[in-house]
Every structure is written in C-alpha cells, then in structure tokens.
Amino acid sequence: MITASTAALLIAVSLPIALIPGPSVAFILTTTLRSGRGGGLAAVAGIELGYVLHVAGAALGISALVAASATAFTVVKVVGVLYLLWLAFRALGSRREGTLEQPAVQDVEPTVRRSLTRGFMVGALNPKTAMFFVAFLPQFVSPGAGPIWLQLTLLGFLFILVMTVPDTVWALAGDALRRHLPRLKLRALDRVSGCVYLLMAAATATVRRVTP
Template identity: 55%
Template sequence: MVSLGTLAAFAAASLVLIAVPGPSVAYILTTTLRHGRAVGLAATLGIETGYLAHVAGTVLGVSALIAASAQAFTVLKVAGAAYLLWLAVRAWRARTPGTLAELGASSAAPPSRRSAFLRALPIGVLNPKTAIFYLAFLPQFVRPDAGPAWLQLVVLGVTFIGLATVVDAQWALFGGGLRRLLPDLRMRVLDRIGSVTMALLAVVALRSTRRAVG
C-alpha cells in the first residue's frame, strides 16, 4: 500500500498542479454564475467523476494507448471538442431574458443537480490531456515494494480527484458569491460569455498535443 510519506509528497505535488486554473474551472465558474452555487457544485462533481475514467484508463493501459497512438488521441480530442462546441451553441442560442436577480426571483427552475452533473461528466471523460497527465504523473509515485502497482495507481488517482474536488468546489463557492455581487448582470451577457468560453475550450482541446500534459 502507498506509504504516508509517499502520499504526502504526492498530495503536495498535486495541490500545486490543481491550484492552476484550467478549462474545468472556467466551466464551473460560468455554470455557477448562470445557474447558482448548487448547480455549480453539481457540475464540479460531474467533472471530477469523469476523471475516474482516466484513473481506470491508467490502470488498464488505455492511457498508454492514447499516448502512443496518434489516431486514438485524435479521436478522443475531436470528440471532446465537439461536445464543447455543442454546449457553446446551446448557450449562444439560449437568449435567457432578465438579470441574475430577476432569474433568482422568478419561478423558472434552474437545471437539476442531476442534469448539471450529467452534462459536466463528459467534460471530465473526454479530455485527452487529462489522460496523458495521469499516465505521466501517477506512475512517478508508484513504489515496487509497496504492493500491487494497480492498487497504488487507484489510491493515487482517487486521492488526486479528492483534492481536485475540494479545490474546484471553492471556485463554485466563489462563483456563487460573485453572482450575488452582480445582481444586475443580464442573463444574455452570461449566455454569450458561456458560449465563447466553451468555444475557446474546444479550440484548446483541438490544439492539444500528445506531449502536452496537465
């Protein structure tokens, strides 16, 4: 089993990497600003749960296939970008009336937490850079004398996801506070911001290379 010393070193290194905002943070913030803190936290859980696929991929060797095969990497990259573009089109065409304050006071229900969770799940799964990141980062902390390598990878992967969930949840809480500070912000502006953000994330996904990690 992973020793406490190794786990502490892994956690410290992970927190440094997690602290740098990335595409998941952008998605969490835009979702929280548009729909509120509870929906933003549900989206956070969706993204982090999607990362479990990469832990499983690392254990089973799928990540190694993606890293070695340009075709496999391209398929996953295009699928992820296509999903983000679909979200961008939906946000652009939403044209939600009113302001944040008016939306909060209206009877119109925001997306359910389950819906937000399921919508965010593919963002975590369809991220080739995350797959390669896990392949490059986790094995560095596997010790031959600490038991089965697959079990160590699972422990390290779940630990990383747990830390990422805590940190990313703070962005949802921050977004909830920011939402209260901007009650007069028009929803159509947020629709446009969310759409442009998703489109830019799609471009980032398409431009990613197999040598890019993190």
Template identity: 50%
Template sequence: MPDLATLALFAAATLALLVVPGPAVVYIVTRSVAQGRSAGLVSVLGIHLGSMVHVAAAALGISALLAASATAFTIVKYLGAAYLIWLGVRKLMSGRNGAEAAEPPMASRTRMFWEGFVVNVLNPKTAIFFLAFLPQFADPAAGPIAPQIVLLGMIWIILGLASDGAFALLASALAGRLRRSARARRRLDVTSGVVYLGLGAAAAFAGEGAASHSSMPASGIAVAGA
C-alpha cells in the same frame, strides 16, 4: 502501498497543480458565475466522476493504448472539442432567447452534472496526464502497481473536489448580485457561451502528438483541473 512520506509528497504536488486554474476551473467558474452555486458544485462532481474513469483507465492500462495511438487520441480530442462547442452554441442561444434561471431546477442540475462528466471523459489530455503523473509516486517494491494508482488517483480526486469546490463557491458568491438582474443573466449566458466556444477551439487546435500531451489535467486542468 506507497509509504506516508510518498503520499505526503504526492498530496503536496497535487495541490500545487490544482491551485493553478486551467480549463476545468474556467468551466466551473463560468457555470458558477452564470447559474449559481449549485450549478458550479454539480459541475465539480461531474468532472471528478470523469476523473474516476481516467484513474481506472490508467490503472488498467487503457490510457496507455490512447497514448500510443495518435488516431484514437485525435478522435477523442475532437469529440471533446465538439461537445464544448455545442455547449457554447446552446449558451449563446439561451442568452438571445432569455437567460436560464439563476438557480437551475433539479433536472437542469442533473444535466449539468453529466455535462461536466462528459467534458472531462472526452479530454484525452486528462487521461495522458494521469498515466504520466500517478506512476511516478507508485513503488513496485510496495506491491502491485494498479491498486497504488487507484489510491493515488482517489487522493487526487478528493483534493480536486475541495479545490474546485472552493473555486465554485467563490465565483458564485462574487457574482451573486449580477444574477439578480435578468439582463445581467442574459449577458452572463452570452459570455459563458463565448468561453465554452473558446475552450472547444483550444481543445481542437491543441498539438497533435499524443506523447506530448502529458500536461495538466482537467481539474486545475486542462477540462478537466481541473
């Protein structure tokens, strides 16, 4: 396992990345503003369950296959973009037909959890990020690399849950008054739809070279900063 000094350095580097809002934070904040604290927090949980998939893929070498194949990278990228665009269209329709409840019922929260999960899993930049970032803090002399990647990934996820959860709580608190008005909620739904469409378009038109995609992840991310 990496020594304590390396783990401390990794934690500091992780926090420095997480506090810079990226597409995942935009997604989380949009959910929180439009539908409240629970919507934002379950989205955070879904996104970071997706991060666990990416960490496992990095540890098993699956992400390396994605990085090596421009075709696979592009397919996953467009699937993720299409999903975000679909979410945006659905939100726009919700805004036209009447806003969703300010605090969604359990069934809706479950759906939001899985939406966050899918958005992150279908973000190939997150996979490439973990593949490029985590091994920098692994030490071959300290034992097998795969368990070290998993440990580092879990540290990232724990810190990401805290950081993204704070964004969700802050956004929800600031938007609390707006959600009390049905008209304001409809406008928030329309705004949310536009944001999701923008995220989908940004994902679709991102650069094509897989090797160039080791940029920031879904949480603080690129949907992910997270």
C-alpha cells in the same frame, strides 16, 4: 499499498496543479454563475467523476493506449472538441430573458442533473487529462508496494481529492459573485459562457499526444 511519505509527496506536488486555474475552473465558474451554487457544485462533482474514469483507465492501461495511439487519441480529442462546441452553440444561441435575480419562468432549467452531466463530459473527454495520469501517477508507484493497478487507483483518488477542494472553493466563489450581480442579464451571461466553451474547445484541439 502506498506509504504515508508517498502520499504526502503526491499531495505536495499536486497542490500547485490544483491551485492554478485552468479550463475546468472556467467551466465551474460559468456554470455557477448561470445555475447557482447547486449547479456549480454539481459541475465540480461531474468533473471529478470524469477524472475517476481516467484513473480507471490508467489502472487498466487504457489511458496509455489513448496517449500512445494516434487514432485513439484523435477520436477522444475530436469528441471532446465537438462536445464543447455543442455547449458553445447552445449558450450562444440561448434566448433566455430576465436577470439572475428574476429569470423568466420558461428559462428556469433543471440545473443539478444537467451540470453534473456536463461536468462529467468535460472531465472525461479531455485527452490532456488522460496523458497527465499516464505521465504523472506512475512516478509515485513503487514496484514492491503491491499491485501496480491498486497503487495507481489509490494515487489517482488521492489526486482527485486534492483537486476537489480548490474546485469546490471556485464554485462557492462563483456563487458569491453571482449574489453580487443580481441584475446581470441571463442572455449576456450565456454569451460569456459560450465564449468560454469556445476557448475550451480551442485549448482541447491544440493538445498533442505523447510520442511513444
């Protein structure tokens, strides 16, 4: 079982990582602007659920395999890039009419489920996240503190909890910004979202695996 001092150290080290905006923050903000508070919070929940998958992988040794195997790493990266490119294609090709305040009836979409699913995919298909859990969490494991897999699981969930707080704040901030831009055209917002997805795809494509 992890000690209070280990948990405190993990939180202290994780906070700067959580507070620095990255691709997940960009995804949360664009989702919130497009879909409102419900969609943004669903995106946060999806991303954190994707991280849970990485925690399970770290505990079972799967993440280490992805980080060390060129083939496994490439497969995860390619799938992640293709998914982000698909999101970009959908957003850039969108023909939604109206504004944030008055969307066209046919452009109202089921935001929560879609945002949750997309957030999960963004969190789960990030090879950099898998390598992060492999390189970061084991530093806080103590051989005499119980089963390694259990320690990794508890540490992983603690890290996710730390990440959830600022991610939620970003979603709420995006909702506040959305309310200040009621006349923003949906088509323009979709173009911005598409560009964000393209940048995320490019960032994912540049990730390099850990050399064993």
